[in-house]
Amino acid sequence: MADVYDLILSVDLPDTLSDAEISELRWHLGLAPRPAALSLVTDYAEPLIGDDGEPEQDEQGNWLTAYEPYPVLAAKGPADRAGGVLLSALEPGRRGGWALTSRQEFHPDECDRLGELLLWLHERAVDPLAFQCHVRFYEEDRFAPVPIADGEVNWP
Numbered sequence: 001m002a003d004v005y006d007l008i009l010s011v012d013l014p015d016t017l018s019d020a021e022i023s024e025l026r027w028h029l030g031l032a033p034r035p036a037a038l039s040l041v042t043d044y045a046e047p048l049i050g051d052d053g054e055p056e057q058d059e060q061g062n063w064l065t066a067y068e069p070y071p072v073l074a075a076k077g078p079a080d081r082a083g084g085v086l087l088s089a090l091e092p093g094r095r096g097g098w099a100l101t102s103r104q105e106f107h108p109d110e111c112d113r114l115g116e117l118l119l120w121l122h123e124r125a126v127d128p129l130a131f132q133c134h135v136r137f138y139e140e141d142r143f144a145p146v147p148i149a150d151g152e153v154n155w156p
Helices: 019-028 108-124
Strands: 005-013 085-092 098-106 131-137
Touching: 005 108, 019 085, 098 108, 108 131
Parallel strands: none
Antiparallel strands: 005 098, 005 131, 085 098
16 A cells, blocks of 8 residues: 555534444444445445456446445554554434544545545534544645535545
């Protein structure tokens, strides 16, 4: 992993999330097994490219994908490159709802899936100040905010 980024996320979520949403969110944080259905992050459809440079298909003609669904914010333990500890937590909030905090390393190839989850969280934050997300290249000493506007994550 040459290009590694360090992400810090904090968000307060309402108590109106469904049991299915909480279950999948807990999976994405590495706190629960994978649920049967996934709806928070669905962009796992990058085609698997064969040795001939063409996308591979199964016997029914469906594209084979390079990625199986994986939890986006589930790393735990010492960080590989950024120092410190990787973790994610989801706890009942002090005034109801849910409090989520995560610190993760990620490669730029993961931005689509990570961005999809960040958009979902941002749309459900109890208010604009209840969503805070910052990133830095692992060799830099300062974090930059990750603004989300008009349904897009604007990576710094």
